[in-house]
Amino acid sequence: MKRILLLAILAGGVVTNGMAQSKGNLNSLGKNDPKAKAILDGVSKKFSQLKSVVANFVLKIEGANNSVTDAKKGTVYLKGAKYKVNLDGQEIISDNKTSWTYAKDANEVTINNVDPNSSTLSPAKLFTNFYDKDYLYRLDGEITEKGKVLQNIEMTPTDKSKNVFKVIVSIDKKNQNISKMKVFEKNGNHYTYEITSFTPNTNVSDATFSFDPKKYPGVEVVDLR
Template sequence: MKKLLSVCLLMLWCGMQPLQAQDAKAKSILEAVSKKINGLKSLKANFAFHLNGANGKVKETKKGSFAMKGQKYHVLIAGQEIICDTKTIWTYMKEANEVQISNFNPDEQSISPTKLLTNFYDKEYSYKYAGSKKVAGKNCDVIELTPTNKGKQLSKLELAVDKASKTITGGNIWEKNGNNYQYEISNFTPNPNISDSYFTFDTKAHPGVEVVDLR
């Protein structure tokens, strides 16, 4: 589940912070994405992951949705909700009716939005322009990213950026074990009206919930 959440955050935030000079065209495209996303007060989107095995066959498909307001986020995926109000993280497992509560520390959490917002490109990946292609009927620029840390499980990440809207529409992630994640982002909604209460977990709304406090 952490891997799925990590990929979800990667695809939603990867273009949101200042970039050092690498590939000039890739930088220009990513800065356009950054400018658009950073100009939003909130956003919502749906996403889908398709895990393809080394043999090319689809092993698993998961769908979910995501909402963000400033540094706050709420992810729904595979029967779980991951909620953060910038101070606390709640991970709710619906089937077990259990919620785990932990402190939010951007310095310690590799999958936190704060970390991705501040140093994702500059410290962890190199990037280059890799051409253009159609994704879900949209003309997209393709950016290829490679981890600077060769010890990472990921070998390569590909982003497809809609040329017209300057939003990420999908892409691919390759792992060294031969697995490949294909993902799509749909129903991107800029500046939806989202209450701050959506970014907290209300135990009263979940009768009988088991609370596991890890703080």
């Protein structure tokens, strides 16, 4: 579960790219909102043209009464389908073939093969249309927050058995960037991922997206490949 939460900061990008390519799924209320599609198209187009991304974010965990129970800062690095996420003593790294999950407190790394057909929420899906059939979406108005005009897009999964029943992605109208995302679970918990800085086309080396055990003396390796 914690791994999914770490990766979900990128869900906005994953979802916007997939939603923008949607062919207009139907629900009981009709087709997906064309206004929302136009916004997602713009974000998707801009994002797909970037060579790399480094983004800092804050993850806020809220209980059912909307009180913040925890807040963590993190950084995500993206280069094509490769990614690295740093958050609260954990690192999740993938070169799109192998993934490494490192826990600092245990000094342990777990290694897995990347399954391209997995339904797990992953940054590896960022440049695909993986989510084009998994969500329905609509524009839920605009708000002004911290001097930015945000366009809120509400998304609901087509699979009602999922624990997540709603996601709200907030798009910076001026810059066409994802500003934040709020995930709603059926158990009443909310997770808000707010991007505090977004730096495109930085010089991120390929070595960022592999795990070098020599840099972690005494690390225990759990190889599940």
